Amino acid sequence: MSGIPLHAAAENNDVAAIEKLLADGAEIDARDGTGATALLVAVHANRVEAAKVLIDAGANVNAKDKIEDSPYLYAGARGHLEILKVILAHGADLKSVNRYGGTALIPASERGHVETVRTLIAAGVDVDHVNKLHWTALLEAIILGDGGERHQEIVDLLVKAGADVNLADGKGMTPLQHARASGYKEIEATLLAAGAQ
Incomplete structure (x- = not known):
């Protein structure tokens, strides 16, 4: 208080x-x-x-x-x-960033806030912004998400909004490689359909 x-x-x-x-x-x-x-x-x-x-x-x-x-x-x-x-x-x-150098879209994607992600994309937040960890909203949704329905929907929203499906993290691992490593088949399919390598 x-x-x-x-x-x-x-x-x-x-x-x-x-x-x-x-x-x-x-x-x-x-x-x-x-x-x-x-x-x-x-x-x-x-x-x-x-x-x-x-x-x-x-x-x-x-x-x-x-x-x-x-x-x-x-x-x-x-x-x-x-x-x-x-x-x-x-x-x-919309360009302001948190202490991790991320836009509001990145933690919203990680935490599975589907409607918030949809709202932020519609508002015009940069879907390919890279934070200090060298992660995008797409990477965070995959790496820190649980692969469940909410994160699958967020990945789909980001992909449809034009997120670069091949934008790798700081170690050179792509979203597709992260999805495969975690066994997220539905997310893998979404990425592949969008031309992920």
Whole structure:
């Protein structure tokens, strides 16, 4: 629980308190000890109403905390889809990256957030962005995914969005090689159909 009233109100999803604090001159993008704004606190807790009020009042959707998370990046990574859609409509920086050098699409793909992946692709996030691990969203979905239905669907979405199926990791292993090594037959078939080597 934060010592900053606006942050506490955001964490508690207390819209009335947020509106009163802002009307009384609370600084909308004030930071707590972790560097988080009230909006990021709301996003962490998936407090949709609090997030909407803060965004509508002009909260910065791209303000990063000390570990380089922003409301936009965190909502995408965690699959907080309702908040993410509002953030995307309010100036999300699609090129911004997290502490791993990855866009919101990469952790969303890894964690199996199908609708979030679909939403981020539609918003125009670069499907072939490479993070500091030399992994793309496609590679993360295969390497860190479980090969199940959600990750199969994400691989399909990424491929249909034009992801480079032959973009290898830092060691030169391709998505197809990773899929085969993990025994993910359905993903392997999707990749092969898309011309994977």
